[in-house]
Amino acid sequence: MSSIVLAGPRAAALRTDRYLDALLAAADRRAVDVPAPTDLDPAIRFAARRLVADLARVHPSFRFEERLAVQLGGLPTGGVAGGSPEAARPLRPIGGPVPAAGMPARAALARPILIGGAVTSAALSIAGAAFVAWRHSRPSRSVG
């Protein structure tokens, strides 16, 4: 690809995209930053690092999670098994932990999360500590 093609706003956006790929992958490894290309706008790097650190994933309450699991399990579906006795079988009330997409099970806790509106970061709150203890006490299960 020539430098002419890479010039302009789309090229800058592409550089940003590549940096974000690397930065988010590094965050899963608990790394703070990754080397940035020299031609990356420093403002972009600054904002991206802040957002990786500060935009937390929000987890609903466990009560809600389990209630919806039961509700989904009792739903007649339009799928292959819809209307069959299988359709009325509830999902297990509490299943093993499923890593968030794209994350290994342990790394799923690498970034701060919110539970029911309270900020937690594994070390900062009782809720966070309880969540971590619960997750670590559950057997890992490989899916997907």
Add this chain to the structure above:
Amino acid sequence: MARAVFGRVSATEEVGRSRVGRLDRDRTLVEAARRDPSAFEPLYRRYLAQVYSYAYYELGDHHDAEDATERTFLLALTNLARFEERARPTDGDGASTFRVWLFRIARNVVANQRRGRRRHPTTPLDAAGMVRDPLDVEGGAVGRAEGAAAWRAVGRLPADRRRALVLRFVDEMSTSEIAGVLGRSEGAVRVLIHRALRSVARDLGADDRAGRAR
């Protein structure tokens, strides 16, 4: 025009459909859930927090986010038979067209919920309000000035930029997945995120200076 993951599958691409199995990481789980709805659980557990996060950042209220999450998963399960994989080699091995499909449902549910509430969620003020409560020290949450500033900066963005950033940073979607969810080209999403980050940088710079002045 939405690209890759939700583009129409041409005859040529059908030839390569055998490759989809290893490309779409949710394929096995989706097929299992189609045979047995109770097997939907792993998909539900995997994507619950992501869908809920998206709804929460959009609606700014935990109860509303729960409603939207519930509707999204109910619709997903009842319509699972209609889901079609559209993964392509260019999407990479980690791609999930199921996740894109699920988030398209979530996006519609959230939009309907907003209309029902008669709110104006795309205005900066509402978006700023969205992130204020969870970080309100008086409310008992952990107050982190820097974190709150970042959230406010994102909340002040136009809706499309805010959504793109939330999907990228909170839900950790790839650009191609975001393109599928938002119905835009990958190039447009890259530019959207690039511009959004520049806005956030400017905003945070202003916030930081104001903080130092105080």
